[in-house]
Amino acid sequence: MAESVSRPSWLWPRAAYIHIPFCAHHCGYCDFAVAVGQDDRIDAYLDALAAELTRLEAPQKVDTLFFGGGTPSHLSACQLEKLLAIVGRWFTLAHGHEFSLEANPSSLDEAKLQLLAGHGVNRISLGVQSFSASLLRVLERDHAPADAAKAFELTRKYIPNVSLDLIFGVPGQTLENWRTDLEEAAALAPSHIATYGLTYEKGTRLWKQERQGQVQKLSEDTELGLYTFAMDFLEQAGFEHYEISNFARAGFHCRHNATYWANEAYFGFGMGAARYVDGVRQTNVRELGAYIDRASAGKPTHFQSEQLEPRDRAFETMALQLRRAQGIDRLGFCAQTGFTVEDLAGTAMKKLEELELLAGDVWAVHLTRKGKCLADAVVAQLMAAK
Ligand code: SF4
Numbered sequence: 420m421a422e423s424v425s426r427p428s429w430l431w432p433r434a435a436y437i438h439i440p441f442c443a444h445h446c447g448y449c450d451f452a453v454a455v456g457q458d459d460r461i462d463a464y465l466d467a468l469a470a471e472l473t474r475l476e477a478p479q480k481v482d483t484l485f486f487g488g489g490t491p492s493h494l495s496a497c498q499l500e501k502l503l504a505i506v507g508r509w510f511t512l513a514h515g516h517e518f519s520l521e522a523n524p525s526s527l528d529e530a531k532l533q534l535l536a537g538h539g540v541n542r543i544s545l546g547v548q549s550f551s552a553s554l555l556r557v558l559e560r561d562h563a564p565a566d567a568a569k570a571f572e573l574t575r576k577y578i579p580n581v582s583l584d585l586i587f588g589v590p591g592q593t594l595e596n597w598r599t600d601l602e603e604a605a606a607l608a609p610s611h612i613a614t615y616g617l618t619y620e621k622g623t624r625l626w627k628q629e630r631q632g633q634v635q636k637l638s639e640d641t642e643l644g645l646y647t648f649a650m651d652f653l654e655q656a657g658f659e660h661y662e663i664s665n666f667a668r669a670g671f672h673c674r675h676n677a678t679y680w681a682n683e684a685y686f687g688f689g690m691g692a693a694r695y696v697d698g699v700r701q702t703n704v705r706e707l708g709a710y711i712d713r714a715s716a717g718k719p720t721h722f723q724s725e726q727l728e729p730r731d732r733a734f735e736t737m738a739l740q741l742r743r744a745q746g747i748d749r750l751g752f753c754a755q756t757g758f759t760v761e762d763l764a765g766t767a768m769k770k771l772e773e774l775e776l777l778a779g780d781v782w783a784v785h786l787t788r789k790g791k792c793l794a795d796a797v798v799a800q801l802m803a804a805k
Contacts, residue, residue: 420474420475420562420567420696421746422478423784424440427686427802428678428681428683428684428804429476429665429681429682429706429755430697430698431614431619431684431694431696431697432479432481432678432683432685432686432695433480433481433482433483433513433683433684434481434482434483434484434485434683434684434685434686435479435481435483435484435485435510435685435686435687435688436487436685436686436687436688436689436692436693436694437454437484437485437486437487437502437506437687437688437692437774438487438488438489438500438688438689438690438691438692438703439450439487439488439489439490439491439493439494439502439689440452440453440454440455440464440466440487440488440489440495440689440690440691440707441454441457441458441461441488441489441490441493442454442455442488442489442493442523443455443493443523443525443561444491444525444561445492446558446559446561447521447557447558447559447561447623447624447625448558448559448619448620448623448624448625449491449616449620449626450622450623451488451621452489452690452691452692452705453489454489454690454746456494457461457707460493460707460711461782462501463506463711463715464538464544464707464710464711465498465501465502465691466686466715467710467714467715468502468505468682468689468712468714469505469508469718470714470715471687471689471714471720472506472508472509472749473681473717474504475509476792478508478509478510478511478631478682479509479686480485480510480511480512480513481512481513481516481686481714482513482516482517482535482674483512483516483517483519483674483675483678484495484506484510484516484518485510485517485518485519485520485675486502486506486516486520486521486540487519487521487544489521490521490523490526490546491521491522492520492521492522492523492526492527492531493523493526496528496530496531496534498585499531499534499800500526500536500556502536503534503538505678507538512539512756513630516539516541517541517542517675517717518538518540518541518542519540519542519543519673519674519675520535520540520542520543520544520545521530521543521544521546521790522543522546522570522574523545523561523562523570523573524545524546524547524562524566524570525561525562525566525568527543527570527573527574528575528578529702530560531735532573532574532576532577532578532646533577534578534663535578540581540649540689541578541580541583542578542581542673543574543578543580543582544581544582544584544611544613544673545567545570545574545581545582545583545643546560546584546776547567547571547583547584547585547604548560548584548615549564549587549596549600550564550567550588550594550599550600550603550604551564551592551599551600552564552594554589554591554593554600556587557589557590557591557634558617567583568603568607571583571607571609572764573624575721576724577706578579579610580610580611580671581609581610581611582609582610582611582612582613582671583604583607583612583613584612584613584615585600585601585604585613585615585645585711586614586615586617587600587614587615587616587617587642587645587647587649587667588636588641588642589617589633589640590634590636590637591634592637592645594645594648596645597645597648597649598648598652601648601649601652601653601656602652603752604658605652605658605793608620610667610668610671611658611663611666611667611668611671611672611673612653612658612665612666612667613667614646614649614653614665614666615664616646616664617711618662619636621624621722622785623716624697626753638756639747643717643792645708646792647792649666650788650791651742654666658734659672659744660696660744660791661743662676662742662743662744663742663786663794665792666710668699668732668772669792672728676700677743679739680737680739680740680742681717681736681739681740681743682732682739682755682777684696684697685693685778687701687703687735688703689710690699690705690706690707690710690754691703691705691710691714693703694785697728698726698727698732699724699725700724700726700727701719701721701723701724701725702721702722702723703721703722704720704721704722716788717721729756729757729758730758730805731765731805732756733752733756733758733763733803734763734764734802734805735755735757736752736756737752737760737763737764737801738750738801738802739796740752741784741786741794741797741798741801742794743785743787744785745783745785746779746783746785746786747760747783747784747785748782748784749781749782749783749784760784763801763804764804766800766803766804767800767801767804768784770800771790771797771800771801775787775790776790776793776797777790777797
């Protein structure tokens with residue numbers, strides 16, 4: 420990679436993601452790239468990350484930096500300090516930056532928060548998932564409901580911009596306990612709330628439990644009811660529904676994730692991390708030992724690399740940008756992809772507008788409320804025009 424020159428943000432990144440895979444415990448539904456019970460390798464991992472980052476060749480200025488996982492807050496204060504020093508050598512933060520870190524309620528303390536705030540971290544994404552003890556047990560989370568509120572208050576003392584993650588569609592969940600989760604989350608007055616529908620990823624413990632009949636998936640109608648309830652509840656509570664799964668108070672959209680939804684470029688480093696630089700998407704190996712060995716030896720850390728054809732990239736951009744409430748800005752889309760949305764899927768789009776799943780004008784096209792509930796089907800219809 421070379422030094423950043425002034426190229427459009429869909430080609431050269433203004434955003435960087437650093438993956439910290441370590442977790443105290445493997446939650447039953449999770450299929451992220453994680454490393455559990457391997458804390459003795461954290462220092463070796465950080466050294467490997469430092470080696471991988473040298474591929475940048477020159478420091479890069481970014482608007483957003485995101486430490487995700489895994490559980491970045493699982494690192495000790497000393498390890499976090501080392502991580503911040505390593506990453507700080509390669510990324511400088513632009514004025515008005517957003518610097519986020521994902522944390523679990525059970526792994527934050529004053530020393531870590533003080534350190535993070537002192538290094539420019541100004542947004543914490545807290546994995547609450549639920550305030551119900553029984554649903555936290557189903558999800559196999561390792562914190563109790565009271566830990567979330569405590570961690571939130573402690574975080575806010577040092578870093579006021581806190582986002583809460585909630586999960587809906589959990590086996591056994593009812594509209595009543597989902598309402599309670601949303602009420603408890605809103606009562607804390609966070610700047611942002613993300614609500615994710617639970618998925619049964621192949622190979623996870625939850626997936627096996629479902630196949631063996633030990634847990635029962637909620638019906639699609641029930642899940643849809645939970646989603647629409649969240650939309651109404653959070654909008655009434657003053658949150659803007661700015662992306663299919665994300666709600667924010669004014670001025671608190673997640674700018675880093677907005678890069679992904681715009682299909683713009685981003686750097687990604689660490690085990691399992693993806694990057695999208697100069698039109699090439701690469702994904703790093705997901706196994707800790709392999710990542711450490713490859714990065715430390717100066718070998719390529721990715722196992723997948725693809726450069727999409729312009730037309731395929733345009734379709735991908737269309738699918739991602741439709742996730743946003745603002746939808747697709749027609750002129751911006753054309754500048755970014757070289758295609759108009761009509762060129763790509765004009766007929767399908769017209770049909771979807773007639774079905775009131777899409778709406779638009781000469782400037783933009785976006786999902787309607789009905790379209791948000793059927794977003795996957797809408798995108799599938801558009802992709803069929805390929
Ligand atoms: S804490 Fe998060 S990343 Fe770690 S195992 Fe649980 S869900 Fe996965």
